[in-house]
Amino acid sequence: MKLLILGGTQFAGRAVTEAALARGWDVTVFHRGRHAAPEGVAVRLGDRTADGGRATLADGEWDVVVDTWSGAPAGVRDTARLLAGRAGRYVYVSSCSVYVWPPAAGYDESTPTVESSPDAGDVPYAEAKRGGELAVLDAFGDERSLLVRSGLILGPWENIGRLPWWLGRIARGGDVLAPGPRETPLQYVDVRDLAEWMLDAAETGRSGPYNLVSAPGHTTMGELLDTCVAVTGSKARLRWMPAETVLAAGVEPWTDLPIWVPPTQEAHGALHGVGVERALAAGLRCRPVADTVRDTWAWLTSLGGAAPQRPDRTRVGLAPEVEERLLREA
Template sequence: MLGGTEFVGRAATEEALARGWEVTVFHRGHHEPPDGATALHGDRTTEDGLKALAHGEWDAVIDTWSAAPSVVRDAARLLKGRVGQYVYISSRSVHPFPTPAGADEDAPVVEGSMDDGDVPYAEAKRGGELAALDAFGSSALLVRAGLILGPYENIGRLPWWLTRIARGGRVLAPGPRDLGIQYIDGRDLAIWTLNAIEQKLNGPYNLMSPPGHTTMGGLLTACARTTGSDAEFLWASPEAILEAGIEPWTQLPIWLPPGDTYDTLQQGNVDKALGTGLRCRPIEETVEDTWTWLQSIGGHAPQRPDRPTVGLSPETEAAFLEVVQH
């Protein structure tokens, strides 16, 4: 595991250990890896930062890197010939905007280069894919994940909704209530990825739930039930929310209004992954387990330093609800 101590990497490490696999975690040492993993330390962004990986052989490597593609390139080249399979956790963001609803893995992708440094997210992920393919050819597995939720989340999307709804009172609920949400629980991503390694799958796979696996109404209801909240949901139309200048995805995490962005990010085709055994747990289980984890760490989710804080301020929410009530 390149990483292996946070969110998706941690979920994959824990799942591999639960299967009895021997797991080596290469990380910077900022967080303790799960018990049972062998730890190697290094900073991939520094000169000689990969020195701890200069020797050794592994059946597979999982790389979750999401920044400079050149970092993936350097790791893949170093491990070439000593690793059976390179698995790169990519993103559906490699498809350009807009991408029509129903697009599968053969849809066009953005331009990218494995030699890039600091580039936008979509280009960085595509560059990472190219780096894996350059070193490992057709045997590389590209896991194009959609929105990822679940325990250990360090972006803050589901933790924000849980915390907000637990606080109770009138809650701005972005509609339509039956708007479908497409996402993947990080643990389901981990399970499928390890199964894919066993099956020796390769090439790109879209990895998220089928469209409409749950809805905004289903998500918020699950949050209220799990937290025992008496929150009163006030459903607002996309038009009213956008007219008020409230930003989808960032100020109202997870939610995207119907349109091109929604079709691009929330309506992808996952038939290929479903055909190879992808199973997605109910949203109620993801919500409940995330809340349990959040409470176990004091109620404050970790925040990745390279990602903006998400969520709507109480003042902005109150001002909007005051207007829509009159």
Template structure:
């Protein structure tokens, strides 16, 4: 098959490009030139946000599918959709489960209500941007638009910093602030499983929305962090701390402590989603051990410092705050332990 990737040099786009190449597909990558694309692709350069930035795509060339990973102004997707209409059989937009109205109704999956959005929007908040881009694709391609609503994405090439932060912190060793409940289930998708499912869906001619993330409870916070210890060979000790203590200290879920959310609506929305539709369409998720191991190996191969997307905040808890919270917890435990002295 012939596939065009709008992006294709970082994280999700790169994983999709590499999977397509491994299938023997003809892959074209349209990108700004900030990062080297995978070896073996045809490379076209342009800045989608600039005037006449799509000039390199204004040709007679056709593709079986385009995969678009854009996550900002929907009008940028609208312009690409209009330009490629008639020359692409299927438009795949990598969207997000953030398009659902919060909190997401329990068990509804793709039938849940979505936020408002417009293909003509400029800079809007993330959920509205993703929804507006979805509408841009559907307006032109109809049921030939595949909307891949991903959840939390982890794995090699991650440029957000969530799993790399935990790996780096745990590799340093010592006592590590570990957010409870320790057996809280986590729902995420390895970027390579996302890529595989997406390209299989292209081959199958699927269209419409699919929530693409692991089943709830694919791993737990305990298993994730203990796997990080095992993979890094660290002597780290996990200091499990109640959610209430963490929140009272002003530590932000998801940002200061990546991946973690305390019990409540946000946790239920992110980690208890209904993915029956994607599973029925062939979604398979590798074990957490493989995701953590491969991410650590990739991180070491690039010098131990993960790339950072300029449009996303840096995640992770600073060492000083972590030490203060651990110290306060130790004092509280000491006060709660009866003295053995007579």
């Protein structure tokens, strides 16, 4: 298989590139040159946001294109149109954020989506991803378009900072504020499982939208944090605190305390209650949380503990002084 990955140097794109190379695929990476591409790929440099920035894609044919773009939909539109006659299938990494928010727990691919346009410029994230989907459909049609609506993605190469923040905080030791309840169910997909499923789906000719995340309740907040303690070898003491206490202190779920959303909030169903029957029936398999946490810690350690950070995303994590105050008052 000949694969063109648009991006391919960080997080989801990197995982797709590594997985394709491991399969012996012929991989071309189109990127801006800001990060080194994995060894073994053909590189075409360019910036789709610049005039003439797609010039290096003017020739070549591929079986599959994978695109992780999350900016203006017009960026997907123009790239997809350029490649429509020279590529077999277009896989667009979208998001469950495209659904009208917040969708009820158990929602599937038939749930209404936000309004958007493939011609849109800079728009909010949900509209950008939906516009990207529409751009792919416009250029490649229903039968040659695979829309991967990912949920929470964790694993090595993460440049958002969610799991890396927890690992780093727990590795420092001491008393760690752990937001309850311990049994709060979590749903995510390891970036490598996401990549493998996308390549399998593209190779077998799947099309249409798929929610791509583990089954609901794949793990719990307690299991995740206990595993962080175990893999880091930390002497940290998890201090479990009721969700009501955490919220009353003005702490923001998902951002101040990454991954966590209280099960009493609507957002929990939207983020950790995604209906994934279609993807599971299409072969999605998700590794245990211990593997994701262990391998993410090994990757972080190889970097000296400092994870990369996407410049277009706000840093996550609880301020130390807020944590100290809450633990002192508990």
